Amino acid sequence: MRIPLWSKLRLAPRIAILMVATAIAVQAFDTFLEHILPRPGYLIIDQAWLARAAGEARQIAEAAPPTDRRAALASSGLMKYLGFDIVSQAPDYRQDDPTRVAREVKAALLQATALGPEDILVMTEEFEEHAVKTNVAVVSTLPIYMDTEALVSRDSIVMADIRIAIRLKDGAWLTIGPSNEGLTSLHHLRNILGLAGTLFFVAAFSIWMARSIVTPLTNLAQAAEKLGRERETTPITGMKLPELASIADTFNEMQARLKKFVDERMQMLAAISHDLRTPLTRLRLYAETVPNEAQRTQILSDISDMETMVSTSLAFMSDDIHRESYSAVDLASLIISQCDNFVDAGRTVSYQGPDHAELTCRPVAVRRAISNLIDNGCKYGGDVCVTLTDNVASLVIEIRDSGPGIPADQTERAFAPFQRLEASRNRETGGTGLGLTIARDVVVSHGGDIQLIHDEKSFLVRVELPRPREIKASRATKPHPKASAKPAHPQRSPLPARKRKTHNLSS
Amino acid sequence: MIKQTKPHILIVDDDRQIRAMLARFLAEHSMRVTQAGDGEQMFKTLETGRFDVIVLDVMMPGDDGFTLCRKLRSTNTIPLILLTARNSETDRIVGLELGADDYVTKPFNPRELLARIRAILRRATANPAATERLASITYQFAGWTLDTSRRSLVSPQGILTDLTTGEFDLLVAFVEHPQRVLNRDQLLDLARGRVSLAFDRSIDVQVSRLRRKIETDPNAPALIKTVRNGGYFFTATVTAAAPVVSP
Numbered sequence: 001m002r003i004p005l006w007s008k009l010r011l012a013p014r015i016a017i018l019m020v021a022t023a024i025a026v027q028a029f030d031t032f033l034e035h036i037l038p039r040p041g042y043l044i045i046d047q048a049w050l051a052r053a054a055g056e057a058r059q060i061a062e063a064a065p066p067t068d069r070r071a072a073l074a075s076s077g078l079m080k081y082l083g084f085d086i087v088s089q090a091p092d093y094r095q096d097d098p099t100r101v102a103r104e105v106k107a108a109l110l111q112a113t114a115l116g117p118e119d120i121l122v123m124t125e126e127f128e129e130h131a132v133k134t135n136v137a138v139v140s141t142l143p144i145y146m147d148t149e150a151l152v153s154r155d156s157i158v159m160a161d162i163r164i165a166i167r168l169k170d171g172a173w174l175t176i177g178p179s180n181e182g183l184t185s186l187h188h189l190r191n192i193l194g195l196a197g198t199l200f201f202v203a204a205f206s207i208w209m210a211r212s213i214v215t216p217l218t219n220l221a222q223a224a225e226k227l228g229r230e231r232e233t234t235p236i237t238g239m240k241l242p243e244l245a246s247i248a249d250t251f252n253e254m255q256a257r258l259k260k261f262v263d264e265r266m267q268m269l270a271a272i273s274h275d276l277r278t279p280l281t282r283l284r285l286y287a288e289t290v291p292n293e294a295q296r297t298q299i300l301s302d303i304s305d306m307e308t309m310v311s312t313s314l315a316f317m318s319d320d321i322h323r324e325s326y327s328a329v330d331l332a333s334l335i336i337s338q339c340d341n342f343v344d345a346g347r348t349v350s351y352q353g354p355d356h357a358e359l360t361c362r363p364v365a366v367r368r369a370i371s372n373l374i375d376n377g378c379k380y381g382g383d384v385c386v387t388l389t390d391n392v393a394s395l396v397i398e399i400r401d402s403g404p405g406i407p408a409d410q411t412e413r414a415f416a417p418f419q420r421l422e423a424s425r426n427r428e429t430g431g432t433g434l435g436l437t438i439a440r441d442v443v444v445s446h447g448g449d450i451q452l453i454h455d456e457k458s459f460l461v462r463v464e465l466p467r468p469r470e471i472k473a474s475r476a477t478k479p480h481p482k483a484s485a486k487p488a489h490p491q492r493s494p495l496p497a498r499k500r501k502t503h504n505l506s507s
Numbered sequence: 508m509i510k511q512t513k514p515h516i517l518i519v520d521d522d523r524q525i526r527a528m529l530a531r532f533l534a535e536h537s538m539r540v541t542q543a544g545d546g547e548q549m550f551k552t553l554e555t556g557r558f559d560v561i562v563l564d565v566m567m568p569g570d571d572g573f574t575l576c577r578k579l580r581s582t583n584t585i586p587l588i589l590l591t592a593r594n595s596e597t598d599r600i601v602g603l604e605l606g607a608d609d610y611v612t613k614p615f616n617p618r619e620l621l622a623r624i625r626a627i628l629r630r631a632t633a634n635p636a637a638t639e640r641l642a643s644i645t646y647q648f649a650g651w652t653l654d655t656s657r658r659s660l661v662s663p664q665g666i667l668t669d670l671t672t673g674e675f676d677l678l679v680a681f682v683e684h685p686q687r688v689l690n691r692d693q694l695l696d697l698a699r700g701r702v703s704l705a706f707d708r709s710i711d712v713q714v715s716r717l718r719r720k721i722e723t724d725p726n727a728p729a730l731i732k733t734v735r736n737g738g739y740f741f742t743a744t745v746t747a748a749a750p751v752v753s754p
Binding site for chain 2: 277278280281282283284285286288289303307327328329330333334336337340341344355356358363367
């Protein structure tokens with residue numbers, strides 16, 4: 001729905017306009033309903049005529065044998081305005097109806113029939129606006145002014161219904177009422193539709209209004225949720241309400257400021273880490289001149305720790321993890337290699353799983369993630385067992401160690417950058433507190449999931465990497481430059497076309 | 508290795524201390540070392556004598572290592588080892604494709620550098636004609652593609668297969684000497700010639716690991732066959748191709 005200048009309206013006038021619109025819509029609907037389903041009409045009866053007709057009906061009924069009474073009444077010509085029935089018991093009409101119409105009709109009937117007051121019953125229903133029956137007006141004299149007062153007052157001459165019962169000679173009762181009661185169900189329908197229509201318009205307009213306020217707020221909430229978790233900003237766009245648009249602008253500016261702030265520090269840290277390499281190189285060379293073998297080994301081991309910290313920090317702070325292109329990788333071989341590397345370094349790491357399992361991923365990033373997880377297992381848990389399961393739709397890597405693991409309440413902290421859960425762990429283990437952060441970063445950027453699970457005796461890190469379903473050509477890995485430049489490599493080019501595409505996961 | 512005259516190494520690095528210490532370290536390992544602080548000095552020094560290996564730092568003020576590497580390759584073919592500060596694959600590949608023979612990532616272990624210098628010297632001595640771009644060759648065998656500059660192995664199905672350093676060096680030894688029986692000592696020597704450090708597992712363990720990754724059925728190997736009392740035999744036909752350096 002496009003209304004000119006609507007988008008420039010602030011919240012208060014919008015609500016006012018919508019409320020007016022709701023009222024108009026309800027009114028219009030009611031008018032329409034009255035038009036297609038008119039209210040029941042009015043039956044206007046002369047009081048004297050009614051008394052006479054009742055007396056006549058009584059005579060006809062009494063003259064006919066009990067079984068033919070209904071037929072006799074039907075053929076009397078009184079049926080046009082009145083309806084008759086014969087019942088054996090007195091109908092449970094309210095005695096001594098206090099309304100003026102009831103009193104006057106009863107008096108007229110008594111006078112016309114010369115019966116006792118207990119032989120005549122008159123009951124009326126007071127007029128009501130949403131009546132579903134024919135309204136009856138019993139007038140004593142004509143002409144008469146019918147004003148609003150005449151309709152609603154207790155002494156009104158207009159009734160929603162009027163019932164007369166007369167006792168016949170043989171004890172049966174003749175009941176008389178207005179004949180054309182019409183289709184009451186239709187009038188019920190109109191009343192229900194009228195109410196439903198009103199509710200519908202009020203609900204529809206208020207939901208529309210609420211949504212136009214709340215939906216953008218949900219976007220805002222999502223962006224706020226992502227802020228600080230993802231390095232990239234999530235700009236909020238498409239705010240229509242001027243108030244919300246200004247909130248969004250402020251929020252976007254805040255995001256940009258925060259990102260700039262973080263980026264500057266990242267760059268500074270990256271620069272420091274980078275520059276540390278030169279002094280580290282010098283240290284390494286110095287260490288070679290240390291004559292004492294034990295001292296030299298210790299120095300070299302310290303330098304090696306520092307190198308690891310520098311390269312981990314650089315890996316975290318540079319965007320390499322997100323820039324590497326996707327390629328088809330044998331994940332099993334990658335995991336086996338990592339396990340073997342740790343075995344060669346004197347750790348106990350075993351692998352269980354298939355020899356080959358293809359996954360399209362960023363190999364360097366995934367290698368780093370797996371290496372970090374195995375490294376953590378070795379450092380904190382001792383013996384590590386890595387399991388790979390190929391579930392076709394995804395690959396599940398489980399890294400199990402027998403260490404104390406990470407308490408459930410510290411899981412979130414464990415994933416946060418530069419957090420080291422030292423309380424329960426040995427300070428000697430070293431590291432920068434980035435291992436799990438990087439691992440999760442990599443797994444999430446592949447659309448996967450990482451969980452820390454404790455079971456009876458071991459601690460388990462479970463990584464699930466989904467196999468991308470869609471293959472998009474837009475992000476194709478650059479073909480091997482040598483392969484593309486040299487047609488002399490026939491084995492490279494006939495690769496199935498699919499293998500050369502990459503999968504777009506991040507968008 | 509036959510000891511001849513001391514090999515002559517040219518170290519080009521802007522950091523004076525690193526240069527000096529490296530020179531001392533290499534000198535202790537019977538090498539003759541000349542130092543240069545930047546590209547200009549390097550070219551001047553090159554005119555003054557004959558050098559066997561140049562060790563060139565990438566991150567230098569003025570012309571960086573890549574630029575110097577390209578300039579060098581337009582005039583001569585002296586073996587070149589790059590000292591890259593970043594451990595980024597792109598940098599290594601650029602370096603190797605510009606004509607460097609090997610690279611060492613800073614901060615490096617001087618013993619590793621020494622091993623690499625020796626490996627290059629040995630190859631240059633063994634086959635002087637093949638000194639050019641030794642480090643950047645693509646081998647093909649049985650549908651597999653082994654790229655020495657990327658240190659990558661791609662399966663016949665186009666899937667990147669990960670190898671440990673030891674497995675990679677062993678496989679290079681095999682593809683460089685195909686269809687020939689290689690005993691364990693020869694393999695150890697050939698593989699160690701490339702990278703000496705990460706290779707402390709026995710050849711048999713490395714071979715069985717390698718088979719698990721490249722053989723269709725590791726229990727009935729078709730590519731790397733065991734020769735009784737002899738060693739191993741690489742059965743596939745290997746084609747080698749040097750890369751085309753993009754202009």
